[in-house]
Amino acid sequence: MLKTEELQINIGPQHPSTHGVFRLMATVDGETVVHLEPVFGYLHRNHEQLGEIWTYLQTITITDRLDYFNSMINEHGYCMTVEKLASIEVPERAEYIRVIMSELSRILNHAAAIGFWLQDMGSWGTTLMFGFRQREMIMDIFESVGGSRMMCNYMRFGGVARDLTPNLVEQINLFLEGFPQFIDDFERLMMENEILLARSRNVGVLPKELAAAYSVTGPVIRGSGIPYDIRRAEPYSIYDRFAFDIPVGSVGDVYDRFLVRMEEMRQSHRILRQAMEQLPQASGSYINQAYKAASKQQGLRLPAGEAYCRVESPKGELGYYIVSNGGNSAYRYGIRAPSLINLTALNDMCRGYTVADIVVILGSIDIVMGEVDR
């Protein structure tokens, strides 16, 4: 046997498939990964500190920049936390609109995540563009409601900023009609692809126990076989009114996470269908009008206390923790970012696989650096 030497390669911070400025210090023996250390912090923007300086209303705008793929869900979680602390009632119609927007962002995120994942695997753009076509349609909807495609800034304390117009309802329904066709096409194109199966099955296996020990959430833990979803474990908003299934994988490999994401898009579509059906019967306005009128007179001051709220972001459990001392901005503000915590399991997932697998495994976790570094 020839004597071989371990080689350390820095994948990143500038690298095509690290999903942002992120560095992986990989120690490799030939092409096999011996050790892998994620290094992050290149995109730190003082998010939590800003949240303690800015007023509550201003902070909504920077929650968009956390996980910039699904700003709607970020806002949803933040607004819920503030509403919990300030005991602001949310009308039924507003809740429906929030759920619709959240599920649309989940589809948006998963479509893009699968596209990026396949791009990392080397399928050269076609699949990414397939995902992006759906993403584009949803972003048109977001642009109509929020005024911006990615940084929507749409949710407010007590509801949402604008009501859904009949035109928009039609646009959403149109999207929902075309969506099953997309996902069927995508499955036919990719799900049984021989190379994809070879690349992803039994790669990056995260066993059930390890997944729980690392407290990973989202599609990663569901891919490992634990049916943990905040929408079911601790139903927030009006998620207890909808019928939907939680897909789980059986092995915990990269392919399972892919299947889970595909199935979650179908389930989101199911929720959206129900929500759109029930929306006309929902009582109340798009925002708590009494609170809206009161907040025009004076800015929001939360009573002293603390609150933690969590929502199921497409990446996992997204939690907001706010401590108030009675002022008009948070005294302490903290975020449990799913991307960051899912990333901690990366070393265990990658060890023993090859350099080519690193990017595939990283893509299957689906991180957004804006959320990891905050």
Next chain:
Amino acid sequence: MRAMWEFFFGVGWLATLTSYLTITTAILVAGSLVMMLLTWIERRGLGYMQDRKGPNRVGPFGLFQPIAEAIKTITKEDITPTDADRWVHFLAPVVILASTVAAFAVIPWGNLIPVDINVGVLYIVAVSAVHTVGILMAGWASNNKFALLGGMRGVAQAISYEIPQVLSLVSIVMLVGSMSVVDVIQNQMDPYGNILSWHIFTPVGLLSFIVFWIASLAEGERPPFDNPEAESELVAGYMTEYGGMKFAVLFLANYLTNFAICAVTAGVFLGGGNGPGSDIPILGTLLSVFYFLAKSLGLFFVMVWIRGVVPRLRIDELMHFAWKFLLPLALVNIFSTSLWIAIIRWGAEQGMGIAEALGAPGSIARIAVAWVVTAIINVVAFFLVARLNATRGVTTYQATPTAV
């Protein structure tokens, strides 16, 4: 060509030298022009597959885009990394390009034949193997870990895939009885312009084509075998530290290799410039060049098509595929080729071959018997090898998300 120059110069050696220089220049110019066309086809083709337009601003349909890009790369600064081995770093693109261009010496463009040497097929394989040295030079000299990994991958991949590639060509050489590329093309010529005489339409030739085409994709570093330059893993593989003109040369060599693959495939399996009317004196030459380009570019479009859909194989899976899938098939194909030759030629002189013994006189019947026998062997072999390769994963794994 030589006769023409001799008419001008009246000196024999000068005419020979000039005629060779003319041919070389023609190959280089035509090669570069085709390479520009190829990049355009690739980007436009991929664009339409991906719901976008691709380059369409410079010139009609964006056809001049490659020229704009050539100017851009030429005017860029030429950078050599600090600790790089300067000479090797400089020579690597030269080696790669030279080996690729050298292969064009024996590739006939329809009826236009640069050089006809009696070991043409062997020459193509041998010369394009030098390419591997250039990849290793580029990877090693760059003093970059990504480049090194890419170079290593490139060498491992090229060496592995050369074996099935050569073995699949052995079948065709056996069939033709000559290694000259011109003879291989002549063998597919049918007096009635019948395309069924192409090698791809025999069972032996078809399997040979499949093995050769897949192995060539790996040789040319085309997806799904683009591991040496795997963008999402190794940034740009062995090309990472190259910029400006050196990168342009590597890029040119890359596309020329791809075109050489397509041209060889078109010549060996699809009859080269053969087609209706290709034997008419002057017009036929033009027609044959047209047929040759149509076939080659068609094959290149298939390459683009493959690139548009499939993900990349991992390097170890790639090796498994070469040794466990392509190599057995190529060996089986050599066996059935020998059967084919045996059935058609054995006892033909005495008028008592196997076919006659089976009760079918005449050469048509011989071909029919040979066809059926080799087809059965090849189809059985193909599905057997595919099955043996597939069962590995399927039995150990089953994952469907179950709703909870």
